[in-house]
Amino acid sequence: MKFLCVSCDEPMALQDVRGPHEGSMSVIFGCPSCAWEVAMLTNSMETQMVRSLGVKIGGRTVPAEPMEMVRASLAPPGDGASTTEAPAAAPQNTPAPADDPKCPFPDMAAAMPEAAATTPTVAPHGETTADATTKSGKCPFTGMVNDAFEQQQASGPVWTPEAEARIARIPSFAQAMVRKSIEQHAAEHGHAQIDGAVMDEVKGMFGM
Amino acid sequence: MKTYHDIATDGGSDVIGQVTAQRARLNDRLATVRHTVAVMSGKGGVGKSSLALNLALAAAQSGLAVGLLDADLNGASLAKMTGTGGTPLHMGEDGFLPAKGPLGLKVMSIDLLLPGSGEPLMWDAPTQRDAYAWRGLMEAGALREFVADTQWGALDALFIDLPPGTDKLPNLVDVLPQLSGAVIVTIPSGVSQFVVGKSIKMATTLLETPVLGLVENMASYVCSCCGHEEALFPGGNTEALAATYGVPFLGRIPFDPRMARCADDGLPYVAQHPDAPATQALQVLAKQVMATLNETTTETLPSR
Numbered sequence: 010m011k012f013l014c015v016s017c018d019e020p021m022a023l024q025d026v027r028g029p030h031e032g033s034m035s036v037i038f039g040c041p042s043c044a045w046e047v048a049m050l051t052n053s054m055e056t057q058m059v060r061s062l063g064v065k066i067g068g069r070t071v072p073a074e075p076m077e078m079v080r081a082s083l084a085p086p087g088d089g090a091s092t093t094e095a096p097a098a099a100p101q102n103t104p105a106p107a108d109d110p111k112c113p114f115p116d117m118a119a120a121m122p123e124a125a126a127t128t129p130t131v132a133p134h135g136e137t138t139a140d141a142t143t144k145s146g147k148c149p150f151t152g153m154v155n156d157a158f159e160q161q162q163a164s165g166p167v168w169t170p171e172a173e174a175r176i177a178r179i180p181s182f183a184q185a186m187v188r189k190s191i192e193q194h195a196a197e198h199g200h201a202q203i204d205g206a207v208m209d210e211v212k213g214m215f216g217m
Numbered sequence: 218m219k220t221y222h223d224i225a226t227d228g229g230s231d232v233i234g235q236v237t238a239q240r241a242r243l244n245d246r247l248a249t250v251r252h253t254v255a256v257m258s259g260k261g262g263v264g265k266s267s268l269a270l271n272l273a274l275a276a277a278q279s280g281l282a283v284g285l286l287d288a289d290l291n292g293a294s295l296a297k298m299t300g301t302g303g304t305p306l307h308m309g310e311d312g313f314l315p316a317k318g319p320l321g322l323k324v325m326s327i328d329l330l331l332p333g334s335g336e337p338l339m340w341d342a343p344t345q346r347d348a349y350a351w352r353g354l355m356e357a358g359a360l361r362e363f364v365a366d367t368q369w370g371a372l373d374a375l376f377i378d379l380p381p382g383t384d385k386l387p388n389l390v391d392v393l394p395q396l397s398g399a400v401i402v403t404i405p406s407g408v409s410q411f412v413v414g415k416s417i418k419m420a421t422t423l424l425e426t427p428v429l430g431l432v433e434n435m436a437s438y439v440c441s442c443c444g445h446e447e448a449l450f451p452g453g454n455t456e457a458l459a460a461t462y463g464v465p466f467l468g469r470i471p472f473d474p475r476m477a478r479c480a481d482d483g484l485p486y487v488a489q490h491p492d493a494p495a496t497q498a499l500q501v502l503a504k505q506v507m508a509t510l511n512e513t514t515t516e517t518l519p520s521r
Contacts, residue, residue: 011224018219023229032342038228054350057342061354063362064235073239075312075366079330079359084339 012047014040021047026067029056031189036066166195169204176208243365243393246312250284252374252397252510254429255389259416260409261381264434265402266294267476269378272400274487275496275503277320281373284315286363287326288389289380290338290356296328300483304329309368319485325367327359353388361392374507383412383419390424397510398427400467404435405453417462428464429509431455432502436469439494446471446494467505470498 012021021038024046028034032053039046051059059066063078168176176184176191191203191211200207227233247253256269270285277283287295296302299318306329307314315323327338340355342348369375377393379385390396399420403413413431420426433455439446449472459466473495479486487496 011221011227013219013224015218020219020224020226021228023227053342057351058354061351061358062232062236063239063358064230064232066230066232068229068231069235069238073242075308076330076362078355079327079362082340082355082359083330084341 010049012038012049014043014045016040016045017042019043021045023067032056034059034066166192166200167202169202171205172203172208175205239361239365243361244395246365246367246369247375247393247395249371250369250375251372252507253377253393253395254374254397254506254510255288255377255379255386255399255426256402257379257386257399257416257420258381258402258409258413259383259419260403260412263381263402263404263409263413264470265381266298266378267480268400268402268432268434268470269376270295270298270480271470271476271486271495271499272503272506273322273374273376274320274485275499276374276376276507277322278485278487278500279503279507281507282321282323282371284323284325284367284369284372284375285318286367286375286377287324287328288360288363288377288385290327290359292380293326293328293338294480295324295378296326298480298483299324301326302328302483306330312366312368314368319483320488323367323369323372325363327363357388357392360389364393374510383416386416386420386426387424390426396426397513398429400429400506401431401464402434403431403453403455403458404450405433405448405455406450407452409450410453410455410458414458414462417458417464421462421464427513428462429506430465430467431459432467433469435472437471439471439473465509468498468502470502471495 013019014021017040019040019042021040023036024039025037026034027037029051034051034056036049036051037046038049060082061078063073176188179187191207194211195201195203195207198207198210256265256272258265266287266289273283273285285295285299287293289295296304296316299316299322301316301318301324304316306316313325315325316329318324331338340348340352342351364375377389379389386399401413401417401420403409417428417431420428435449436455437446438449455469456466471494473486473490473493475490475493476486476495479489486493487499490496
C-alpha cells in the first residue's frame with residue numbers, strides 16, 4: 010500500500026506508527042513537499058494479517074530473531090478457548106527493557122555466541138527454563154505489532170453480563186471499535202461499570 | 218497523477234525488502250539440505266504422519282542425515298511419535314536446534330513450543346473471531362520460520378509432513394518453492410483415491426511440483442500367527458490411480474498394529490521390528506525415494 014499527495018503528486022513518506030491499540034494501528038504518512046499528513050487506521054483483521062507476515066511496519070532496525078513470529082504469537086496458556094478482547098497498546102518499535110520480568114530474550118541473546126557450550130533452554134513461549142517457573146507470558150522481543158499483544162489491559166471499566174450480551178448483538182467486526190467508544194464514554198462520564206444504563210446512554214450512537 | 222507503479226518505495230517500511238530477507242534466510246538455511254520432500258495426501262486418516270515418520274526413519278537407518286518437520290500445526294503428532302515431546306528446545310548460534318529423535322532423526326514440531334502436550338495451537342490475537350482472514354497467513358508464516366529458523370545442519374533429506382487437504386501443498390510451495398518433490402499417500406479405498414486424485418492433479422498440473430510417487434498405505438494385514446496376508450480395504454486400485462495421473466507407483470506398506478504402538482511409545486518401528494514386512498517395504502520405499510531424488514539433483518553439498 011502506498012500513499013500519494015494528490016496536490017503535490019508526491020509519494021508520501023512514513024512518519025510514525027502508533028499502536029496497536031485494541032487491535033488497530035495508526036500509521037502516519039506525510040508529504041515531503043507540503044507536509045500534509047494522513048493516518049491509515051487498520052482494523053484488527055488488517056493488523057493481524059500484517060503481523061502474520063512477520064514484517065515490521067516502519068522497517069526493521071535489527072534482524073529478525075529465530076521463530077520470532079511463532080513464539081510471540083502463540084496465545085498464552087488458558088487463552089485458547091475464549092474470545093479475548095484487545096490488549097493495551099505499546100509502542101511497536103520500543104524494545105522491551107532488559108529488566109522486563111517477562112522478557113527472557115536478553116539472556117538468550119547474550120548466550121547465543123557460545124551456543125554450543127551454553128545453549129540456553131527454551132521452554133514454550135520463549136521462556137528460558139530458568140524463567141519458566143516464575144514468569145508468565147511470552148517473549149516480547151519480536152518486532153512489528155507483536156510487542157503490543159503482550160500485555161492485557163491493566164484496568165478499565167467492568168462490563169456487566171447484560172452489557173456484554175448487548176454488545177454481542179452487533180456485528181463482530183465492529184465490536185472492538187464500539188466497545189472502545191463505550192469505554193471512552195464511560196470514562197468521560199465517570200462510570201466505573203458499563204451496564205444497561207450506560208448502554209442506553211450510547212444507544213443512539215450505535216443502534217444497540 | 219502518479220499511479221501505484223510509478224512509486225518505487227512503500228514510504229519507508231520496505232516490506233518487500235523484509236520479505237526478501239525472509240526468503241534469503243530460508244534459502245541460506247536450505248543450502249545445506251540436499252532434498253526437501255513433502256509427504257502429503259488430500260485425504261485425512263491415511264497415515265501420512267506415520268508414513269512420513271517411518272520413511273524418514275528408514276532413510277536414517279540407511280545412514281543418511283535426515284530431518285523431519287511437522288507441518289501439521291493443528292494436529293501435530295510427530296513430537297510424540299518420535300519421543301521428543303516435552304523436550305525443551307535449545308537455541309543454537311543461528312536458530313533453534315531441532316530435537317533429537319530416534320536413529321539421529323532431527324525433529325521440529327509446533328508441539329515442542331506449546332506449553333503442554335495437550336494444548337491446542339491458538340494464536341494470540343485481538344479476537345479469535347473472524348480468524349479466517351489471517352489464520353492461513355499465520356500458519357504459512359509459522360511454516361516458513363520452522364524451515365528457516367531451525368538449525369538443520371547438513372541433511373540428505375528433510376521430510377515435511379503436511380496436514381490433509383488439497384490446499385496444503387500450494388501453501389507449502391509458496392513458502393518453499395524449491396521443494397524437491399512430494400510423496401503422496403493413499404489407502405486402497407475408493408473414497409481415499411477419489412480425493413487423492415485431486416491432490417495429484419493439484420501437484421502436477423497446477424503447481425508443477427515433482428511427484429516422486431504414490432504410496433499405498435495400510436495395503437494389507439499380515440496375521441501375526443500364521444503370516445497370512447489379506448487386504449484391509451478391498452476396492453481401490455492404487456496402481457491404476459498412479460497410471461491415470463502418470464505418476465510412479467512406489468509400493469504398498471502393509472498395516473501393522475505394532476507401528477501404532479511404537480508411535481505411541483516414541484520408538485522407531487523400523488529398528489524395533491526389523492524383520493516385519495512393513496519395515497522391509499519402508500526400506501525399499503526409502504531407497505526408491507532417495508534414488509529418484511538423487512537422479513534429479515546433481516549439485517553437491519559440503520561434507521558433513
